[in-house]
Amino acid sequence: MVYDAQVSKSLKMEEQVQYVYAAIQHLKVGRSTVEIAEELGVSRFMVGRMVKYAREHGLVEVTSRLQEPIDATLSKVLASRYGLQSAIVCIPAAHGDEAARVSIATVASKLLTELIDEDDIVGLGPGRTIIETCSRIKDAPNCDLVQLTGVASTDYDNLRVIMELGRVTKGHMYPLHSPFIATDPMAAQMIKSQPGVRQALQRMDHLDKAVFTVGGWPHSSLLATLLDEMGELTPLLEQGVTAEIGTTLLDERGSELHLLDSRMIGITTQQLSTVPVKMALGGGPGKERALIAALNSGLVDVLVTDAGTAHAALAASK
Known part of the structure; x- marks a missing residue:
């Protein structure tokens, strides 16, 4: 906020002091407008x-x-618009997917640590943002961890x-020692029948928290x-796949598409x-459409994203 020099012409010095005093008492000290009004001898509406x-x-x-660089107002507006338990909107240091991912992971690591309760069962999805988030956590309550999907590449960082x-x-x-898709x-059924895989899949029935990135197609x-x-991507795009959450495929409206259910290995819808x-992480120019789809799906309770x-999500909800 820039100081308005014209104020000095419209308000006398004594008035300026009184206005500032009222504002500080209400905004900083936390006094009610009624209490301040009684002290100053004016109405609470005047205060x-x-x-x-x-x-x-x-x-x-x-x-x-x-x-952390967080837009508190935008966070509250976004949560209210989509009926979320909470939303944290980060302000990345630069433009682009990489800067957004770093900012989101930094905030998400602290938020996740606060959300986890002692003896929780926490599910973790795949993705680079999840990897960066988890790598930043150095202290957390005792809890069990469940890998929510098989791996989508030969990179076993997750x-x-x-x-x-x-x-x-x-x-x-x-x-979950298995591929993401068979x-x-x-x-897929043969892989799911393996003892270790079966145990992880069954544990997903008892999760207290689930943390996942939103895949942007x-x-x-x-x-x-x-x-x-x-060689299977093009027909799926033609059928409208915009995003995935875990093993759930979504179109741009957030409706589920049952195209690969029988081949996916991981948490079901x-x-x-x-x-x-259910905590979703995602942002950057490459994930805007996907994140909007995820918000419309009803599968997100807590969101960490970028400004x-x-x-974009607010504009899409009008």
């Missing part, structure tokens, strides 16, 4: 106008002291990070990249929908 005038003309300034985080949380770990339904999703390598707290994506 309200004084506070508003002081803020709008730069006589006082409300400054956020949050440790599994490695879960193992490392497990040493921090000191609970049981349920890794070549056919029969192969076609260029910001490990699953989409894998399907492209398999039914299992995910019953988790008390650009938040604005």
Whole structure:
């Protein structure tokens, strides 16, 4: 807020002091407008106008002291618009997917640590943002960790990070040693029948928290990249796939598309929908459409995203 020099012409010095005093007492000290009105000998409505005038003309300034660059107002508006338990909107240091991912992971690591309760069962999805989030957690309550999907590439960073985080949380770990998607339904059933895989899949019925990234199709999703390598991506895009959450495929309206259900290995939509707290991470230009689809799906309770994506989501909801 920039100080308005014209204020000195419209308000006498004594009036300016009184307006600033009223604003500080209400905004900083926390006194009610009724209490301030009694002290100053004016109506509470007058106090309200004084506070508003002081803020709008730069006589006082409300400054956020949050440790991370977060837009608190945009966060509340986004949560309200989509009926979320909460939303945290980060302000990345630069434009682009990489800057957004770093900003989101930094905030998400702190938020997740606060959300986890002692003895929780926490599910972790795949993705680079999840990897960066988990790698930043150095202390957390004791809890069990469950890998929510198989791996979508030969890069086992997700599994490695879960193992490392497990040493921090000191609970049981349920890794999913399987591919994200099998070549056919029969192969998927064979993999799911393996003892270790079956145990992890069954544990997903009892999750307290689930944390996942939103895969943005076609260029910001490990699953989409894998399907492209398999020569299967184009027909799926033609059928409207915009995003994935876990093993759930979504179109741009957030409706589920049952196109690969019999081949996917991981948490089902039914299992995910019953988790008390579902935390979604995602942002950057490559994930805007996907994140909007995820918000419309009803499968998100807590969201961490960037300001650009938040604005896009608000514009799409009008």
